[in-house]
Amino acid sequence: MNKLLVVAAVAALLAGCASTPKDEPKAAVEDRTPTVTVPATPGVSTVTPVAPKPGQLPNALKDPNNILSKRSLFYDYDKYDVKDEYKPLLQAHARYLTQNRNAKMLIQGNCDERGSREYNIALGQKRSDGVKKMLLLMGAQESQIESVSLGEEKPRCTDSTEACYSQNRRSDMLYGGEY
């Protein structure tokens, strides 16, 4: 009973001090309409990647028995130096580019999935730049080659194992018509 009285007293007290918009000269409740700065339905853009222009690749670049059909270089973890074993491969491609001044090449550097995506873009760029630099030293021309990075975004192999990672630490050489 006492408790009830206390509650009633408190309630009465509260009713006395309570501020309602109607009672108060200054409204205790502001009026606002929620606004959204970004529209509820932003336009969706769908992009279709550029398809490679179908070109007739010379057989020398496709023949599995020709060294020119080999296009990939692999790297150790966090490394971007071209290993000695790839020198003959790069010499063959440099010779091809020297003899075919209209030929164009895109070098894509790739990384395994470990670490920052953006740092891996830079690391993949180091790899492709390294390949480009060697090809230029061996006689190819600047205008023939673009070196870019795909970072860790286009893995050839998707398991989280060293066997897979070593496949993804890679530079690929693509000729015009293949990209």
Place this chain on the structure above:
Amino acid sequence: MRLVCRSIFLLLALVCTGARAQLSIEITGGGANQIPIGVLRFVGEDALPQSISDIVEADLQRSGRFRMLYAGNVAPLPSEAGQVDFGDWKIRNADALVIGSVVRLADSRFEARFRLFDVPKQTQIGGVAFTLNAQQVRTTAHRIADMVYEKLTGDRGVFSTRIAYVVKQGTRYELQIADADGAGAQTALASREPIMSPAWSPDGTRLAYVSFENKKPVVYVHSLVSGQRQAVANFKGSNSAPAWSADGKQLAVVLSKDGGSQIYLIGADGSNPRRITSSASIDTEPFFAPDGQSIYFTSDRGGSPQIYRMSASGGEPARVTFDGSYNVSPRISGDGKTLIYIARDGGRFQLRSLDLASRQGQTLTDGQHDESPSFAPNGKMILYATQTGNRGSLAAVSSDGRVKQRLSVQAADVREPAWGPFFNN
């Protein structure tokens, strides 16, 4: 009769749990000094397609700074101060109480009003009336939660902000934008090639990001108002890592056009590129300090990737991180005081924070592949990408490391989160 009451209580408890599970956010850990608060159902809110009070309650709980008190057994529900039984809420140890009401207006819109009370003092400390339509329930609830949060913690709430992230499903990539609680996701861009590094313009109307739709990384700026997008850095070589200047007029980007990955400033429309680093090393991941005067970035000029700071106009960089052999992805809190970054420690990649004044460091996460951190605009939470099983997912941690959340958006690979700015009005 008592049995009936208990059954109703259980039923209500189940309903409440069910409503929260829809948000797909799992919270572990709790902050220190949580504020005990009751959020009552708003009188008349059944007229709305969603419960405002459920969303307010879920927002406050997710922040980790409140202890939600059971509020399902109050009848009749108060909508005015005079109807609140403060004695009862004192017994429940509540510090604060939220009540509200919803009425249908003549024009098919609604008026929702809420009141926030300091229970020990038995005084109203906040209250606002909103006019809304049926589609604005979530927006309104987030605004109410923001006001409650700010009144009680002194920090600005981030419940009305948005996040951007990339979803990969098979060979399809989507840049999506959702409310800060992961709800209401919408796709801004869909592509068959990777999308990465979304960055919000300071006014929240544009996103800069990197898209591989041309078989190499190109930086785009995408208007969320018009849906229009523009390639702003598409030079020979790679173009990546966009970061906005505080005034939204410039971007720092990483270009390899002159050999190596180096940092450049360009206009937000792609105009006037000028190089600001000149090293033979990797310089990437620029991030503007909030005062716009300096840029933090990652460089391997010292032999391993570390974080450096330089003047935004160029000049000699100073090294910021020294511990460990791999410290990347710097971001600075809105007050400029805290650096967060990803550190490799024994093959694990984890989020660390560094108080720039005291040089006190702290590891905030315990994942294997945590990456792409992003501060909430109030600096209290950090959103980042992690891995669950073999799949990417998003997680958030409070800046003191105490509160952890996992956001599982749907059955897909989710990565590259970016927390948007406050929206002003």
